[in-house]
Amino acid sequence: MKLRTIGRHIKESFKSLFRNGWMSVAAVSAVAVTLLLVGSFIAMLMNVNKLASDVENDVSVRVYIDLAASEDEQKQLGEQLEKLDKVDSVEYRTREQELKQVVGTYGDEFNLFKGDDNPLHNVYIVNTTQPEFTKKVAAEAEKMEFVSQANYGGAEADALFDTMKTVRNVGGIIIITLILTAVFLISNTIRITIFSRRTEIEIMKLVGATNWFIRWPFVIEGALIGLIGAAIPVAILSIVYVYGFDAISNYFVGTYFSLLTPSPFLYQLGGLMLGIGVVIGAIGSLLSIRRFLKI
Amino acid sequence: MIEMLNVSKKYSNGITAVNDLSVRIEQGEFIYVVGPSGAGKSTFIKMIYREELPTKGTIKVGDFDLMKMKNKNIPFLRRQVGVVFQDFKLLPRLTVYENIAYAMEVIEKNPKAINKRVLEVLDLVNLKHKIRMFPNELSGGEQQRIAIARAIANTPRVLIADEPTGNLDPDTTWEIMNILEEINNQGTTVIMATHNSVIVNKVRHRVLAIENGRIVRDQQEGEYGYEA
Numbered sequence: 001m002k003l004r005t006i007g008r009h010i011k012e013s014f015k016s017l018f019r020n021g022w023m024s025v026a027a028v029s030a031v032a033v034t035l036l037l038v039g040s041f042i043a044m045l046m047n048v049n050k051l052a053s054d055v056e057n058d059v060s061v062r063v064y065i066d067l068a069a070s071e072d073e074q075k076q077l078g079e080q081l082e083k084l085d086k087v088d089s090v091e092y093r094t095r096e097q098e099l100k101q102v103v104g105t106y107g108d109e110f111n112l113f114k115g116d117d118n119p120l121h122n123v124y125i126v127n128t129t130q131p132e133f134t135k136k137v138a139a140e141a142e143k144m145e146f147v148s149q150a151n152y153g154g155a156e157a158d159a160l161f162d163t164m165k166t167v168r169n170v171g172g173i174i175i176i177t178l179i180l181t182a183v184f185l186i187s188n189t190i191r192i193t194i195f196s197r198r199t200e201i202e203i204m205k206l207v208g209a210t211n212w213f214i215r216w217p218f219v220i221e222g223a224l225i226g227l228i229g230a231a232i233p234v235a236i237l238s239i240v241y242v243y244g245f246d247a248i249s250n251y252f253v254g255t256y257f258s259l260l261t262p263s264p265f266l267y268q269l270g271g272l273m274l275g276i277g278v279v280i281g282a283i284g285s286l287l288s289i290r291r292f293l294k295i
Numbered sequence: 296m297i298e299m300l301n302v303s304k305k306y307s308n309g310i311t312a313v314n315d316l317s318v319r320i321e322q323g324e325f326i327y328v329v330g331p332s333g334a335g336k337s338t339f340i341k342m343i344y345r346e347e348l349p350t351k352g353t354i355k356v357g358d359f360d361l362m363k364m365k366n367k368n369i370p371f372l373r374r375q376v377g378v379v380f381q382d383f384k385l386l387p388r389l390t391v392y393e394n395i396a397y398a399m400e401v402i403e404k405n406p407k408a409i410n411k412r413v414l415e416v417l418d419l420v421n422l423k424h425k426i427r428m429f430p431n432e433l434s435g436g437e438q439q440r441i442a443i444a445r446a447i448a449n450t451p452r453v454l455i456a457d458e459p460t461g462n463l464d465p466d467t468t469w470e471i472m473n474i475l476e477e478i479n480n481q482g483t484t485v486i487m488a489t490h491n492s493v494i495v496n497k498v499r500h501r502v503l504a505i506e507n508g509r510i511v512r513d514q515q516e517g518e519y520g521y522e523a
Contacts, residue, residue, distance in 0.1 A: 005403050203384060206344075207449060208373035209401035 005213070013220035016193050024225060027189040031229025031277055034182040038175050039237045039273050045168060046269075047259050052160040054257045058153035059088070059128045061138045064121040069146035074122065077146050081126050084140055086133040095120040105251055121148060179280055182229075186284030190222050194292050201292060211293050218285045226281025227274060234270040241266055296322040296452065296484055297343060302352030303508075304338050312338035313349070314508035320486070322452065325479045327495050328488040329519055330505040336488045339505060340457055343486070344376040345369050357452060374402060377446030377454045377483075381461040383438045385430040385445075391417070392426045395445045402449060416444040420474055436467030443474055447483065454478055456487040460494070472498060492519035 017024050063081065065074055074092075082090045098120045103110045113119060128137050134152035141150040194201065204214050242262050252258055297320040304313040312335045320326060328336050341347040342354060345361050354361040359372045385394050392413055399409045417423045420440035430438055439459060446454055456475065460468040472494055479485045489495065495502060495518065502517030503510055512520065 002403055004405075008400070199384065200386060203386065203398070204401045205370075206373060206378055206384075207398040207401060207445070208370040210370045211367065213401060213403070 009216040009220055012217035013224060016197075016217065016221050017224055019196075020189065020193055023189045023192055027186050027225045028229045028232075030185040031182050031226055031280070032232040034178040035230050035273050035277060036233035036236060037178055038276070039233050039269060041171050041175060042272070043237065043241060043265075043269060045164070045171065046265070048160070048164050048167070050260050051257055052164060055153045055156050055160060057131050059131050059134060061126045061128065061134050061141060061150055061152045063124040063126055063138075063141045063147055064149040064151075065123060066146045066148045067121060073146050077144060078124060080144055081124055081141060084126075084137055086128050086130070087137060088127045088129045090127075091125045093123050093125060095122050098123060104253070179276070182226075183280045183284045183287070186222050186225055186281050187288040189225065190218055190285040191288040193221060194218060194288060198292065205293075214293065215286070215289050218289050219282050222281035222283075222285030223278045224281065226277035226279070226284075228277075229281070230274045230277025234273050237273075238262075238266050238270065296320055296324075296357065298353075298355045299342075300353045302342065302349045302354060304335075304342065304347060305350045312508055313342070315352075316505075316508065316510055317352075318503065318510055318513065320484065322484055323479070323482050325476075325485045325500040326487065327500055327502045327517075327519075328486060328505060329490070329495060329502060329521065330511075331521070334505045335508040336505050337457065338508075340455055340486065340488055343453070343455060344378055345372055370402075374449050375452045377449070377451035379439070379442050379446045379454065379456040379459050381458040383430075383435075383442040385438055385441060387430050389429075390426070391422065391428050391430070391433070391441055394430065394441060395448050398445045398448050404449075412448055413444075416448050419447075419477065420444045434467070436463050436470055439463065439467075439471055440474060443471070443478070447478055451483065453484040453486065456485065458488055458490065460489065460491055465493070468494065492521065495519040 063077075065077065069077070078090055078092060081087065095118050099110065099113060099118050102120075126137060126141065128134050131153075138150040138152040141147055201214055245259055245262055248259055297318075299316055299318050302313055302316045303311065305311045314335075316335075316339070328339060330336050338347055342349055342361070343356060345364070349362065352362075356372060357375050359368070359375075361372070364372065386397065389397060395413045395416060396409050399412060404412075414423065417426060420443055422437060422440055422444070425433060425437065430441070433441070439462075443454075443456075443459070454475070459475070460471050463471065468491065475485050475487065476498070499516040499518075502512065502514050502520070504512035504514075504517075504520060
């Protein structure tokens with residue numbers, strides 16, 4: 001294609017975009033709403049995925065010590081745990097330390113449980129050399145005396161992954177439905193454009209313009225609608241995510257959990273959404289031109 | 296130049312518009328297509344620029360085999376065949392100049408060549424002085440002359456005119472005829488469907504009379520042959 005022709009196509013598509021005024025606004029809004037939902041959903045899913053793998057990669061086993069155990073008995077238990085196979089380190093945390101962390105994460109209301117009201121246990125945090133050994137170490141610890149319970153992250157991760165799979169499937173169907181709706185709306189807008197220019201198209205065909213020459217301006221118009229429609233939710237999501245990231249990250253201070261950091265995640269998400277916008281715009285307009293070019 | 300052999304066109308509603316028709320038209324001929332309404336004239340003409348695809352037979356136009364050609368090559372056939380209609384089909388938003396230039400822009404001619412050729416064809420139809428006007432500021436005859444100028448802008452080998460004078464008064468009709476004659480004199484094949492007996496009888500050319508989808512008369516320098 002000649003450079004001059006590319007310029008002409010782009011000029012034509014912008015002209016048409018403005019000429020259709022409110023119809024273009026409607027189509028852009030439809031894409032914006034759709035992609036806002038799609039984008040939020042993707043952001044949520046990716047973060048849940050990240051948290052699940054954080055949990056999965058956690059090497060620690062929390063061994064809750066029976067409340068009845070004396071100090072000596074606790075010390076003995078610690079030594080026993082250290083002797084276990086695949087154990088890297090063992091850390092002792094008192095119930096007071098545990099409560100402090102709860103208060104730090106969830107708020108001062110939990111100060112109510114200070115002192116004798118503290119329902120928490122003293123714990124040993126046992127770190128294994130590899131994440132996959134947590135299950136075995138937890139099972140062995142549970143058999144020991146003065147252990148009330150031994151938890152490991154892997155079990156929670158499995159549950160999390162299961163939930164995520166369901167969320168992803170249901171969400172996938174919703175996203176596809178939304179995208180199809182957006183394609184439909186774009187193709188309707190383009191159809192109106194085409195309809196208002198059908199004499200022009202007829203003449204173009206008559207004097208021997210190629211089908212792609214006729215198509216390009218409409219495809220570009222559709223892609224522009226998709227691009228503008230995507231830019232709006234990308235902006236909204238970026239702002240919301242940056243604030244949300246700061247707020248939520250406070251809860252994870254001192255843990256091995258973290259959300260995906262805005263950079264590069266927002267660039268990837270933004271690029272993906274702009275890409276989806278352009279593609280659904282172009283597909284929407286191709287669908288509506290097909291009938292007009294029949295032959 | 297144009298060769299039809301046993302061509303039939305049956306529409307999906309069961310009507311047979313053209314029935315086993317054969318004809319040969321040489322480069323540079325001027326041809327009148329006459330016959331009653333609904334006899335198949337329009338279908339005959341539309342088959343030449345591949346607006347309608349025959350259901351049977353073979354059609355060749357220049358180097359194109361219309362029955363075998365791929366859809367994506369249709370545009371290149373159309374560049375060899377200019378078409379003019381009774382209702383002009385000019386774009387109202389564009390000036391006279393732009394209307395003609397448009398036909399060349401969409402087949403990606405360069406601006407310099409477009410400018411030169413537009414002035415040339417406007418000269419041929421004697422409307423250079425109305426170059427900046429819009430179609431609705433022109434008379435019917437003038438609009439048809441612009442439509443003809445547009446049809447020949449890409450120097451087609453055939454010019455097809457479907458009732459080009461159908462909406463015009465007698466004086467204007469003669470202006471149009473003079474232009475078509477001139478275009479024909481420059482070597483372009485002209486095929487004109489018409490109901491105008493005065494023209495056909497006065498400016499004698501080959502006449503193809505079509506009835507019930509068949510050519511019932513093919514006569515050099517023929518006459519109109521129907522009641523006016």
